[in-house]
Amino acid sequence: MNIFLADDDEDDRIFFSDALKEIPLDSQVKTFSNGVELMAELHSEIPLPEVIFLDLNMPMMDGFECLEDIRAVDKFKTIPVIIYSISLHKKDVARLEEMGATRYLKKPSSYNQLKTMLYKCLSPIRDQNFNEAQSFLIDE
Template sequence: MSKTLLNVYLAEDDSDDRLFFSDALREIPIPSRIFEYNNGVDLMSDLTSGTNEEPDVIFLDLKMPMMDGFECLADIRDLAKYVNTPVIIYSTSYHPKEIDRLKEMGASLYLQKPSSYNQLKTLLHKCLRYVNSSERIKVEPEFVISI
């Protein structure tokens, strides 16, 4: 069942990347609201406190201070409430061993940060169509989303 407005959580320490992401998100034809965090500690604090609306999808940067994406993903998957929430890794790096580990840890998709704004819009649209699809449970997409 598709939602009319998706709650998108983004944990990303780079303010330019957060701006790039949120601008691109506003331009795709899937209505969403973004909640931004500059580290995993703040994200986890909000997830455990329940002060914001529940996320429909969480995008995690891997290389963040205080709590990196690996630690954050492990903590998210340890919370029964979020065991089925899609978590998409959003990173500049591309290391097959890391990607395999993330998949084993329960990441839903791996999105390598693209170099252009239009590519980012295309990839975010692809990710959110997957998240908002009633077929998500039945069809496993490619784990790595790229152009």
């Protein structure tokens, strides 16, 4: 599974990448420090990622702007976009769902919790058994 992660926090990118290596999914992650870098890669990358994780608070282009740009391009519309953020403002969660985010994954405080949450998010995508009835917000 080809995964893109845009997050300005280097420690969070490392934490995410390391956790991903420890879950039973055949995957590789490419990381970006902001939405501008991610969008440049999306426009040049073949094949496209199977899933994108977006932090909300990034310099240059935040997660809201990046999601809007992703959903504006036909060839990107079917890529699952999972918001990966510490923020849990109900207004933001509702807005992101309206904008076309696939899931909202609250950044966990523990490494083991992150592994569990990543597996919960990614295994349905890997199995092509993506269920719209699954909760939009994953915070545990």
